[in-house]
Amino acid sequence: EVHLVESGGGSVQAGGSLRLSCTASGNTEQNMCMGWLREVSGKEREGLATIYTGDGTTYYAESVKGRFTISRDSAKNTLYLQMDSLTPEDTARYYCAARQGRCYGLGEPFFEDWGQGTQVTVSS
Numbered sequence: 001e002v003h004l005v006e007s008g009g010g011s012v013q014a015g016g017s018l019r020l021s022c023t024a025s026g027n028t029e030q031n032m033c034m035g036w037l038r039e040v041s042g043k044e045r046e047g048l049a050t051i052y053t054g055d056g057t058t059y060y061a062e063s064v065k066g067r068f069t070i071s072r073d074s075a076k077n078t079l080y081l082q083m084d085s086l087t088p089e090d091t092a093r094y095y096c097a098a099r100q101g102r103c104y105g106l107g108e109p110f111f112e113d114w115g116q117g118t119q120v121t122v123s124s
Contacts (some may be wrong), residue, residue: 001026001027001113002024002025002026002027002028002032002098002113003024003025003026003113004022004023004024004096004097004098004113004114004115005022005023005096005115005116006020006021006022006094006095006096006115006116006117006118007020007021007022007023007118008020008021008118009094009118009119009120010119010120010121011121011122011123012086012120012121012122012123013122013123013124014086014087014088014122014123014124015085015086016086016122017082017083017084017085017086018083018086018120019080019081019082019083020036020080020081020083020094020096020118020120021078021079021080022034022036022078022079022080022081022096022115023076023077023078023079024077024078024079024096024098025077027100028077030100030101031052031053031054031100031101031102032052032053032098032099032100032101033050033051033052033053033098033099033100033101033102033103033104033110033111034050034051034053034072034079034096034097034098035047035048035049035050035051035070035096035097035098035103035106035110035111036048036049036050036068036070036079036081036094036095036096036097037094037095037097037107037108037111038090038092038093038094038095038120039092039093039095039117040091040092040093044108045095045107045108046061046063046092047061047105047106047107047108047110048060048061048063048064048068048070048081048094048106049061049064049068049069049070049081049106050070050103050106051070051071051072051079051103052102052103053072053074054102056072057103058070059103059106061106064083067083067084067085067086068081068082068083068084069081069082069084070082079096081094083120086120086122087122088122088123088124089122090120090122091120091121091122092119092120093117093118093119093120094117094118094119094120095114095115095116095117096114096115097111097112097113097114097115098111098112098113099111099112099113100112
């Protein structure tokens with residue numbers, strides 16, 4: 001099991017940027033797929049981006065491609081999501097998630113371990 005703790009959420013104006021962080025602990029020695037998802041109240045969680053810790057391969061949902069960047073600092077066991085050109089439609093609760101092995105999915109059912117989430121609010 002991997003324990004995940006997100007940070008870095010907050011309020012920002014449209015066009016601004018935020019960087020989310022997710023610190024992992026526990027069973028982090030094996031290669032795994034780590035990802036970011038977001039949830040708008042009442043809607044299904046949307047997968048945004050994944051990274052495979054074995055080789056750094058990344059994958060992005062079309063909705064955030066070119067605006068969001070997923071990265072990882074292996075020495076710190078920390079996952080990041082750099083979010084640029086934010087719009088009010090990006091307002092959501094953002095979750096970090098993980099699963100042992102390669103990234104074969106992006107959606108909520110794929111992941112096994114979850115953080116508690118961090119709120120991002122973008123005002124117009």
